[in-house]
Amino acid sequence: MQSTQNVIYFDSAHSDDVRRQNLYKGQLYVYSQRASVMRLVTLARQMLEDIFGGKDPQFAQFNMDVHTYEALLTKLKPQFVNSAEGKQIMKDILADFGCDVDQTYFDLPRLRTSTANEFLTTGIAYSFDAHRDTWFSGPLNQINWWFPVYDVQPNNTMAFYPDYFSKHIENGSKGYNSHEWNQESKRLAAGEIIEDTRKRPLPKEHIDSANEMIVILGVGSIILFSGTHLHASIPNSSDRTRISIDFRTVHAGDSRKHIGAPNIDSYCTGTIMRDFIHPSTYELLPTDVIMGYENGTPVLSK
Numbered sequence: 001m002q003s004t005q006n007v008i009y010f011d012s013a014h015s016d017d018v019r020r021q022n023l024y025k026g027q028l029y030v031y032s033q034r035a036s037v038m039r040l041v042t043l044a045r046q047m048l049e050d051i052f053g054g055k056d057p058q059f060a061q062f063n064m065d066v067h068t069y070e071a072l073l074t075k076l077k078p079q080f081v082n083s084a085e086g087k088q089i090m091k092d093i094l095a096d097f098g099c100d101v102d103q104t105y106f107d108l109p110r111l112r113t114s115t116a117n118e119f120l121t122t123g124i125a126y127s128f129d130a131h132r133d134t135w136f137s138g139p140l141n142q143i144n145w146w147f148p149v150y151d152v153q154p155n156n157t158m159a160f161y162p163d164y165f166s167k168h169i170e171n172g173s174k175g176y177n178s179h180e181w182n183q184e185s186k187r188l189a190a191g192e193i194i195e196d197t198r199k200r201p202l203p204k205e206h207i208d209s210a211n212e213m214i215v216i217l218g219v220g221s222i223i224l225f226s227g228t229h230l231h232a233s234i235p236n237s238s239d240r241t242r243i244s245i246d247f248r249t250v251h252a253g254d255s256r257k258h259i260g261a262p263n264i265d266s267y268c269t270g271t272i273m274r275d276f277i278h279p280s281t282y283e284l285l286p287t288d289v290i291m292g293y294e295n296g297t298p299v300l301s302k
Helices: 016-022 036-053 065-079 084-096 176-189 254-256 287-291
Strands: 008-010 027-030 105-106 109-113 145-147 159-160 213-215 222-226 230-233 242-251
Touching: 016 027, 016 222, 036 065, 036 084, 036 242, 065 254, 084 105, 109 222, 242 254, 254 287
Parallel strands: 008 027
Antiparallel strands: 027 222, 105 242, 109 242, 145 222, 145 242, 159 213, 159 230
C-alpha cells in the first residue's frame, strides 16, 4: 500500500480543512505562482537590494567580507520580519489560500539566506541540518509555508525525507525549552560567525538520504508541509546565495482540541505558540490555548 506521506498535491482545490488534515498525515501541497506570494517576494527583493546598495543580493556575498555581510543581514532581517506592509500581505496570502482568517494564526515571515561555499552558515545565516520543527517546541498542528525569493537549484534548495515522517529518530529534543532558547541563545546569533555554538535538537543517528526529496520551486510558488516533516537545507554548493521566505500557521480550533500530526519523537518542553498572531488584530492565541502547550506534547507513537 502506498504510504500517505509520499503524496504531493499540486494546485489542489482542497478546502483548508481538508488540506490541514492531509498535511497532518505527512502529505505535501505545492502551488504555482500566486500574486499574493509575489507581493511578499517583491517586498523582500526591494529591501534586499536597498541593503546591498543595488547589487544583486544573490551575489552580494562575493563583494564584501563576511563580517560586513553578517552586519547587513543583522540589520535587514528584523526589518523584514517587523514590516507593517509584510503583515498586511500575510493576511492577503492566508485569504488567497482559503484559510479561515478568524481561526488561522501566523508567525511573522522570516527571510532566510543560505550562502554559497560556506561563506556564512552560522548565527544570522544558520544552515539547518535535518530536523523536525516539533523538536524546537513547535506544536503538532503547525503548518510550514516555504518559498524562494529568487530561482533555486538542486544544490541550493531544501530537502524532505518522507520515509521519516512516521519513523522515530534519536534526537536532542529532550532538555530543549523554547523559552530558554529565546532568552539565552537567540541573542547570541549575531556574534556567531566562525562557529555556531548554540545547542539545537539535532538528529543523533544517521539520516538515510536514499529517498531524499529535493524541492525546486519557481519564484512565487509555495510549498506547505507539516512541522513534523523531517526537512533540511541542502548545503549550498552553487554559485549564488539562496534566499527564501518561510512562515508558520496554526488553526485555533485544531490547537484547542490538540488535533495535529502524531508526535513521533519530540521530547522538548515550552512552546512557540506565543509567536502566532491573528491576521487582522495581531492578537495572540487565547491564553487557554497557549497554556495547553506549555509542557510540550507527550509522545504518541514510536
